[in-house]
Amino acid sequence: MSAQRDIQNIFFLGIGGIGMSALARYFHHHGYTVSGYDRTPSALTQELEAEGIAITYTDDPKTITNNQSPITNPTNTLVVRTPAVPEDSAIYTYLRERGFDIRKRAEVLGLVTKQMKALCVAGTHGKTTTSTMLAHLLYQSHLGTNAFLGGISMNYNTNLLLNKDSEFVVVEADEYDRSFHHLTPYMSVVTAVDADHLDIYGTPEAYREAFAHYTSLITGSLVMKHGIELQPRLQAGVKCYTYSAEPEGDFHAENIRIADGQITFDFVTPQETITDIRLGVPVWVNIENAVAAMTVAWLNGVTADELRSGIASFRGVLRRFNIHVNTPKVAYIDDYAHHPEEIATAINSIRILFPERKLIGVFQPHLYTRTRDFAEDFSRVLHTMDELILLPIYPAREEPIPGVTSEMLCGQVIEKKDLVAALQQRVAASTQPLVILTVGAGDIDRLVPQITNALHE
Numbered sequence: 001m002s003a004q005r006d007i008q009n010i011f012f013l014g015i016g017g018i019g020m021s022a023l024a025r026y027f028h029h030h031g032y033t034v035s036g037y038d039r040t041p042s043a044l045t046q047e048l049e050a051e052g053i054a055i056t057y058t059d060d061p062k063t064i065t066n067n068q069s070p071i072t073n074p075t076n077t078l079v080v081r082t083p084a085v086p087e088d089s090a091i092y093t094y095l096r097e098r099g100f101d102i103r104k105r106a107e108v109l110g111l112v113t114k115q116m117k118a119l120c121v122a123g124t125h126g127k128t129t130t131s132t133m134l135a136h137l138l139y140q141s142h143l144g145t146n147a148f149l150g151g152i153s154m155n156y157n158t159n160l161l162l163n164k165d166s167e168f169v170v171v172e173a174d175e176y177d178r179s180f181h182h183l184t185p186y187m188s189v190v191t192a193v194d195a196d197h198l199d200i201y202g203t204p205e206a207y208r209e210a211f212a213h214y215t216s217l218i219t220g221s222l223v224m225k226h227g228i229e230l231q232p233r234l235q236a237g238v239k240c241y242t243y244s245a246e247p248e249g250d251f252h253a254e255n256i257r258i259a260d261g262q263i264t265f266d267f268v269t270p271q272e273t274i275t276d277i278r279l280g281v282p283v284w285v286n287i288e289n290a291v292a293a294m295t296v297a298w299l300n301g302v303t304a305d306e307l308r309s310g311i312a313s314f315r316g317v318l319r320r321f322n323i324h325v326n327t328p329k330v331a332y333i334d335d336y337a338h339h340p341e342e343i344a345t346a347i348n349s350i351r352i353l354f355p356e357r358k359l360i361g362v363f364q365p366h367l368y369t370r371t372r373d374f375a376e377d378f379s380r381v382l383h384t385m386d387e388l389i390l391l392p393i394y395p396a397r398e399e400p401i402p403g404v405t406s407e408m409l410c411g412q413v414i415e416k417k418d419l420v421a422a423l424q425q426r427v428a429a430s431t432q433p434l435v436i437l438t439v440g441a442g443d444i445d446r447l448v449p450q451i452t453n454a455l456h457e
Helices: 018-029 043-050 090-097 105-113 127-139 176-182 204-215 285-299 304-313 340-353 368-373 375-382 416-429 444-456
Strands: 009-013 033-037 054-056 077-081 101-104 117-122 146-153 158-161 168-172 185-190 221-225 239-244 251-259 262-268 273-278 322-326 330-335 358-363 387-390 434-439
Touching: 009 018, 009 090, 018 033, 018 043, 018 105, 018 146, 018 158, 043 054, 077 105, 090 101, 101 105, 101 176, 105 146, 105 168, 105 176, 117 127, 127 146, 127 168, 127 185, 127 285, 127 304, 176 204, 185 204, 185 285, 221 285, 239 285, 251 273, 251 285, 262 285, 273 285, 273 304, 285 304, 285 340, 322 444, 330 340, 330 444, 340 358, 340 375, 340 434, 358 375, 358 416, 368 375, 387 416, 416 434, 416 444, 434 444
Parallel strands: 009 033, 009 077, 033 054, 077 101, 117 168, 117 185, 146 168, 185 221, 221 239, 239 251, 330 434, 358 387, 358 434
Antiparallel strands: 146 158, 251 262, 262 273, 322 330
16 A cells, blocks of 8 residues: 555455455445455345445456456555465456555555554454454443454444544454554453464464564553463563453452343452443353453543443344344354364353253364364364264365364264254254254354244244
8 A cells, every 4th residue: 555556446355254344344435446356145245235345256357357347457456355365366366467456454454553543352262252342332432433343243233333533443453374463553452372273373382472472563551361371572661461250360350240141240450340340241251351341441541331331232243152042942042163262162151051951062163274283172172062063164265184074073964955954853853942052163154044043933
C-alpha cells in the first residue's frame, strides 16, 4: 500500500474467510471497489454479496478480467491474500505474473490498525470470544471502539465494528503463519500458548518463541493468563498483569455463584472489587474470558456500571458453544473447537450444564498435519464423551498425508451426507436424555441448520 499509488480497487483472494471478510467490509465501507474470489459460497459470502461486494467462485482469471471487472490495472489495484488459497491457484498465478501488488491479510490489517490504539487478543484458545467480548464492552461504553473480529458477534451480526470517533481498535491476533507479528499492539491479552500449527512452527518451543517475540511489539500493557508457559520480552516501560478465573493473578474472579442457569461473580482488580458480574453467556470458560476482557476494558477507563451491563448483555459468538436445541429429550450444541484442549473445555462445560445426560460427540478433524501431530491427545479427549462419531478430515489448504485419516482417532467414521440421519436414529432409539455436540473448524457448520431442524422435528 504505497503512498505513491492511488489504490481504487481491492481484490481479496479467499474473501470468505472470517478475517478476510472483515477487511473487505472495512474497505468497502471506506469507498473502495471491493471484489474477491472464494472456493465455495457460504452464508458469509452471501452477506458480502448482499452488501454490494462482487465474488467469483470459479478459479479462472477470465472471471475477473471481463468487461465488468475492475481488476485489470495493477497500478490502482491491491490484492489481499490468505494462505488458505494455494499458490498454484489460477487466479493467484495470473495476478502474480502480471505484477499486481499482493499483500498478506495480516500485513494489511497491521497497516490499517497502526494509527489507532490496538487492543489485541492472542492465544491458542479463547481469543475470538475474548476479543468479541472486549469489543462489546468498549462499543457500548462511553469510549466506543472499532473492531476486526475472528467470528460473527451475536450482538451485532458482523465481524467488523466501526466508530470513527474512537481511538481504539480491537483486533484478534492470529498466530498462524506468524501473522500477529505484523501488528502494533497498544495492549494485548495472551490467553494460552499450548502448541498448535506445528506445520508452520515445527516444535512447541518455536511456537512459544513466536509469542515471546509478539510481546516485544506491545507498547502499553500485557495481560497474560496466570501460569501460562510464556516468558514475555517486553519493551522498557510496558506493564505486565496476570489474570485468572481462580483467586490468583492481578485481576481475577471471586465469589462465583451458579443458580437458575446463571453464573455470577465478583471482578477483583488491584484497586477495587466490582461485585455481581452476571455472564450473559453462562458457560464456565467464559468466566476466564470475561476476566481477560474486563481487565483490558478497565485499564482503559470503562466504568464498573459499563462492565456490568456489557457482560450481562453479551450474546456470544457464532459457533462458540451455541445451544441450538434444548428440550427435555435432546440438547444440541455446536462449537468451533478444533484443538484437543478446546474440545476438552467444551466437554467440561457440557458436563457442568447437563450432568445427567448422555453425550454424543461429532468431530470433524481440521487439517492432516494437526490430526497427525495431536492424534494421541485428540483420541484421549474425544473418548471422554459417551459416544463418538467422526467425519473425514477437512483438508483446508493441505494435501493428504499418507496414513493420516480420521480412523486413526479410533472412532466410527461416517460421511457428512449420512450424519443427520444417523443423529436422528440415535435420538429416536435413546431411552435417556441426550446432548449432541458438533465440533470442528472445517465445513461442519454447513450442517448445523439441518441438524437443528431434524432434532426439532
